[in-house]
Amino acid sequence: MDIKDEAVLRLTRPRLLDAARLLGRAFWSDPWEAYLFPDESERTIMEEKFFNIMLRYSMICGEVYTTSSFKGIIAWHFYGDKRGRIVDGEADPRRRLRATIGDGPFERLRSAVPSLIESQKRIMPEPHCYLQFLGVEPGQQGKGYGGQLITPVLKYADERGLPCYLETMREENMLFYDKHGFKLVQAKQLPNEGPFTWHLIRNPMKQS
Numbered sequence: 440m441d442i443k444d445e446a447v448l449r450l451t452r453p454r455l456l457d458a459a460r461l462l463g464r465a466f467w468s469d470p471w472e473a474y475l476f477p478d479e480s481e482r483t484i485m486e487e488k489f490f491n492i493m494l495r496y497s498m499i500c501g502e503v504y505t506t507s508s509f510k511g512i513i514a515w516h517f518y519g520d521k522r523g524r525i526v527d528g529e530a531d532p533r534r535r536l537r538a539t540i541g542d543g544p545f546e547r548l549r550s551a552v553p554s555l556i557e558s559q560k561r562i563m564p565e566p567h568c569y570l571q572f573l574g575v576e577p578g579q580q581g582k583g584y585g586g587q588l589i590t591p592v593l594k595y596a597d598e599r600g601l602p603c604y605l606e607t608m609r610e611e612n613m614l615f616y617d618k619h620g621f622k623l624v625q626a627k628q629l630p631n632e633g634p635f636t637w638h639l640i641r642n643p644m645k646q647s
């Protein structure tokens with residue numbers, strides 16, 4: 440399928456596992472995944488489990504999209520906006536993270552995530568769209584799928600006058616995000632030898 444014929448579609452539950460596997464392949468060499476799952480012989484299966492839970496969570500609280508021919512996955516959360524929802528207690532799929540990914544990865548997650556949350560709350564106290572995951576199938580990268588996936592919510596953010604926010608653990612990704620209007624606001628290493636993290640924001644573009 441030619442990219443110009445592709446549409447951006449909501450991820451459906453039957454394709455959740457495929458989506459988790461796709462993100463696992465896209466993020467296999469990402470410093471965040473290497474930090475969480477340093478044992479390379481286990482990383483593929485652990486990422487599948489991790490993304491399965493996190494995508495489930497994003498499908499409840501936010502929105503997850505793919506392309507018609509399933510070339511990439513994007514997960515957004517909406518803070519202080521009508522598209523955002525809250526889940527807690529038994530209904531929160533993240534309750535099963537420790538049991539699913541194991542104590543070591545869970546403890547590493549627990550030592551890094553509060554710093555990410557603290558940064559997000561400080562940098563972005565107002566309503567905003569948060570890009571949680573964006574991954575394109577290795578071998579299909581650089582063909583425009585990432586741009587296609589990110590555009591609809593950026594358009595929505597512009598219409599609503601909302602800023603967007605994300606973190607990336609790969610400096611080279613900043614070029615891609617720069618093309619889509621994101622600017623660097625903070626760069627720092629996560630605690631307990633966590634990965635170096637770049638925090639980016641995108642202010643809404645004025646509607647013509």
Ligand SMILES: CC(C)(COP(=O)(O)OP(=O)(O)OC[C@H]1O[C@@H](n2cnc3c(N)ncnc32)[C@H](O)[C@@H]1OP(=O)(O)O)[C@@H](O)C(=O)NCCC(=O)NCCS
Pocket residue numbers: 465466469573574575576579580581582583584585586587606607608609611612613614615616618
């Ligand atoms: C980063 C990523 C989502 C971009 O999606 P993509 O489909 O490869 O990007 P697109 O084809 O839409 O855009 C590519 C453009 O961005 C630029 N670019 C900058 N950094 C890039 C990167 N790391 N990978 C691909 N393109 C990148 C390219 O030069 C290209 O510019 P051009 O069109 O002027 O030549 C994708 O490469 C990916 O999944 N990477 C691995 C997972 C990851 O790091 N995700 C982001 C986590 S925050």
